[in-house]
Amino acid sequence: MLIYQCFFENILHNLHKYAIIGLVSFYKSMYSEMLYRNQKEDYGMNLADRKVELERELASVKREMKSCNHEWGETKYDPKTVKEPYGYKLVGQGSDTWFEPEGYRDVEKKRWSQTCKKCGDKRYTEQTRPTGFEPTF
Numbered sequence: 497m498l499i500y501q502c503f504f505e506n507i508l509h510n511l512h513k514y515a516i517i518g519l520v521s522f523y524k525s526m527y528s529e530m531l532y533r534n535q536k537e538d539y540g541m542n543l544a545d546r547k548v549e550l551e552r553e554l555a556s557v558k559r560e561m562k563s564c565n566h567e568w569g570e571t572k573y574d575p576k577t578v579k580e581p582y583g584y585k586l587v588g589q590g591s592d593t594w595f596e597p598e599g600y601r602d603v604e605k606k607r608w609s610q611t612c613k614k615c616g617d618k619r620y621t622e623q624t625r626p627t628g629f630e631p632t633f
């Protein structure tokens with residue numbers, strides 16, 4: 497009887513031990529997760545580490561942008577303003593004279609744009625199809 501009792505006590509003791517080990521490892525992983533999150537949230541890491549992390553993230557974003565198989569959004573009328581010269585005036589002295597425009601004025605040029613839904617890249621066109629004058633890229 498005593499042997500059995502010892503046997504069961506031993507099992508109980510071991511179970512207790514394993515329960516504690518389990519609990520400790522559980523709290524340990526919770527704690528390290530908390531530490532990690534804290535670091536990420538209030539930037540507890542030093543600035544050099546943070547710089548390295550941001551540079552890595554930037555490189556990864558740049559890679560993604562570079563390999564984007566663009567998905568162009570809707571076409572928008574997106575005119576551009578260009579400076580156009582007007583008039584002529586003679587400048588210079590003696591035999592060293594030349595003509596220059598009197599001034600420049602803003603002229604609106606027809607243009608259309610599309611923006612990629614994935615990477616935000618923008619493409620422009622000033623060309624239109626002869627039939628119906630639809631913008632073409």
Ligand SMILES: [Zn+2]
Binds near residue numbers: 564566613614615
């Ligand atoms: Zn894209």
